[in-house]
Amino acid sequence: MRRTSKAERDWLAAYDATAFAPFAVTVDMVLLTVADGRFSVLLVERDTHPFRGFIALPGGFVQPDEDLDEAAVRRLEQETGVRRSAAHVEQLGAFGAPDRDPRMRVVSVAYLVFAPGLPAPTPGAGARSVAWVPVEDVDSERLAFDHARVLAAGVERARAKLEYTPLAAAFCDAELTVADLRRVYEAVWAVPLDPRNFHRKVTGTPGFLQPVGRPAPVGPEGGRPAALYRRGPATALHPAMLRPRT
Amino acid sequence: MRRTSKAERDWLAAYDATAFAPFAVTVDMVLLTVADGRFSVLLVERDTHPFRGFIALPGGFVQPDEDLDEAAVRRLEQETGVRRSAAHVEQLGAFGAPDRDPRMRVVSVAYLVFAPGLPAPTPGAGARSVAWVPVEDVDSERLAFDHARVLAAGVERARAKLEYTPLAAAFCDAELTVADLRRVYEAVWAVPLDPRNFHRKVTGTPGFLQPVGRPAPVGPEGGRPAALYRRGPATALHPAMLRPRT
DNA sequence: CGAATAGTGTCTCTCAGACAATATTGC
DNA sequence: GCAATATTGTCTGAGAGACACTATTCG
Numbered sequence: 316m317r318r319t320s321k322a323e324r325d326w327l328a329a330y331d332a333t334a335f336a337p338f339a340v341t342v343d344m345v346l347l348t349v350a351d352g353r354f355s356v357l358l359v360e361r362d363t364h365p366f367r368g369f370i371a372l373p374g375g376f377v378q379p380d381e382d383l384d385e386a387a388v389r390r391l392e393q394e395t396g397v398r399r400s401a402a403h404v405e406q407l408g409a410f411g412a413p414d415r416d417p418r419m420r421v422v423s424v425a426y427l428v429f430a431p432g433l434p435a436p437t438p439g440a441g442a443r444s445v446a447w448v449p450v451e452d453v454d455s456e457r458l459a460f461d462h463a464r465v466l467a468a469g470v471e472r473a474r475a476k477l478e479y480t481p482l483a484a485a486f487c488d489a490e491l492t493v494a495d496l497r498r499v500y501e502a503v504w505a506v507p508l509d510p511r512n513f514h515r516k517v518t519g520t521p522g523f524l525q526p527v528g529r530p531a532p533v534g535p536e537g538g539r540p541a542a543l544y545r546r547g548p549a550t551a552l553h554p555a556m557l558r559p560r561t
Numbered sequence: 562m563r564r565t566s567k568a569e570r571d572w573l574a575a576y577d578a579t580a581f582a583p584f585a586v587t588v589d590m591v592l593l594t595v596a597d598g599r600f601s602v603l604l605v606e607r608d609t610h611p612f613r614g615f616i617a618l619p620g621g622f623v624q625p626d627e628d629l630d631e632a633a634v635r636r637l638e639q640e641t642g643v644r645r646s647a648a649h650v651e652q653l654g655a656f657g658a659p660d661r662d663p664r665m666r667v668v669s670v671a672y673l674v675f676a677p678g679l680p681a682p683t684p685g686a687g688a689r690s691v692a693w694v695p696v697e698d699v700d701s702e703r704l705a706f707d708h709a710r711v712l713a714a715g716v717e718r719a720r721a722k723l724e725y726t727p728l729a730a731a732f733c734d735a736e737l738t739v740a741d742l743r744r745v746y747e748a749v750w751a752v753p754l755d756p757r758n759f760h761r762k763v764t765g766t767p768g769f770l771q772p773v774g775r776p777a778p779v780g781p782e783g784g785r786p787a788a789l790y791r792r793g794p795a796t797a798l799h800p801a802m803l804r805p806r807t
Numbered sequence: 808c809g810a811a812t813a814g815t816g817t818c819t820c821t822c823a824g825a826c827a828a829t830a831t832t833g834c
Numbered sequence: 835g836c837a838a839t840a841t842t843g844t845c846t847g848a849g850a851g852a853c854a855c856t857a858t859t860c861g
Contacts, residue, residue: 760813761815761816764814783812785812785813786812786813
């Protein structure tokens with residue numbers, strides 16, 4: 316820890332902190348998944364003011380002694396049952412327009428979470444219902460606060476991240492097939508991908524996937540069983556998985 | 562504007578905002594430039610507590626009625642004389658560890674700015690001196706608050722942004738040569754680049770640079786005069802300018 | 808002319824996209 | 835065998851990196 320001088324300690328003792336603290340800080344979570352082949356976001360229906368009856372991203376106030384990341388992970392685990400270790404969590408950014416919350420001046424720090432397909436959790440405090448909603452079906456007009464902007468930023472960030480990182484695997488279970496991964500890319504980017512080129516590319520990118528050496532059970536449509544893989548150690552993809560242009 | 566019900570208005574009137582506002586919010590600026598071929602950041606020496614005598618990123622408190630972006634641009638123009646139109650400004654992220662400021666609970670929203678080479682501005686309030694410091698020469702131990710982490714995040718983001726956006730041009734004047742742009746890439750990435758391949762790549766990427774049709778004045782070393790370009794309309798680069806690997 | 812910088816051409820290798828062909832399962 | 839999915843192979847064109855070569859300036 317940094318050493319402080321007597322002058323600094325004296326100054327600090329005389330400092331009136333309340334005079335400079337007119338803000339509240341919240342975390343909001345853009346929790347994304349791919350369920351049934353649809354790129355979806357977790358939304359709650361608010362049961363309290365403000366924006367009662369509107370749809371919103373899950374979130375809440377940061378406690379005075381809590382780190383931002385801590386607050387996000389705590390809410391994630393409490394309200395959605397998603398374990399931190401099973402998902403990818405990263406900060407998306409801060410949203411702080413002066414009028415974004417009618418109650419008071421609130422700065423919201425948004426977090427982006429990628430989670431495997433899961434059943435909808437039970438509603439927490441202040442929420443009437445909770446549901447996974449396909450991103451394309453979200454009615455921006457019905458979103459509370461500035462959550463339409465936050466969601467749009469999260470979706471765009473997710474689409475970009477799949478290009479340069481192996482995070483698509485964060486949408487899958489620990490053991491996954493190449494087809495599982497392809498369906499994630501197809502759902503998030505909303506484009507069809509050639510299974511043969513995708514397979515060659517993904518298995519040829521070092522550190523992306525590591526073979527388990529065991530086949531997956533055959534799906535309902537039959538066909539040759541796929542090999543199982545786990546996430547590899549890479550944190551960035553070389554070469555990248557670029558989105559088809561136009 | 563959203564219509565509110567009487568129930569919501571009543572509820573809002575009874576809401577005690579002060580009970581939930583224990584935070585202060587600041588903006589901190591990672592202001593980067595390339596001056597004399599060095600990738601540099603603007604740092605101030607603090608003349609007030611806390612961290613008096615330490616080096617810090619320029620920044621300050623957000624006013625209660627001010628948008629975050631507004632606060633960042635205001636400080637940029639006031640404290641550094643950089644005009645918004647001449648620079649690129651984007652949000653870097655929020656930093657809010659509970660103990661990051663000894664005065665009180667402060668969440669800092671960091672902004673990343675790319676500006677052309679400029680003389681160091683005159684020190685503003687609370688600063689003893691202001692200077693452009695080459696990023697490699699910054700002594701992390703002497704940085705106030707968590708500014709070492711903020712700076713590291715900004716530098717890494719800048720390096721990544723040059724790969725797939727045309728923002729390298731934001732470090733140059735409105736009219737620039739291919740060599741100007743190459744020196745930006747070389748300084749930010751700290752790698753030498755082949756001038757011939759760089760030229761072919763940059764002029765072959767649609768929307769990156771637009772020819773002015775006029776040559777630049779010859780430099781001090783002589784040689785054939787370079788053609789002048791302006792920034793093109795592209796917001797993303799295809800193909801990308803990938804960093805050399807290892 | 809020589810030195811210095813700007814810009815073009817050429818070669819090789821990697822990789823993306825199109826698509827043929829083969830492999831392995833359930834029925 | 836047939837349908838369905840998985841996986842490998844083959845071809846073509848775009849692009850990256852190495853580097854020879856030409857162009858234009860100053861002195």
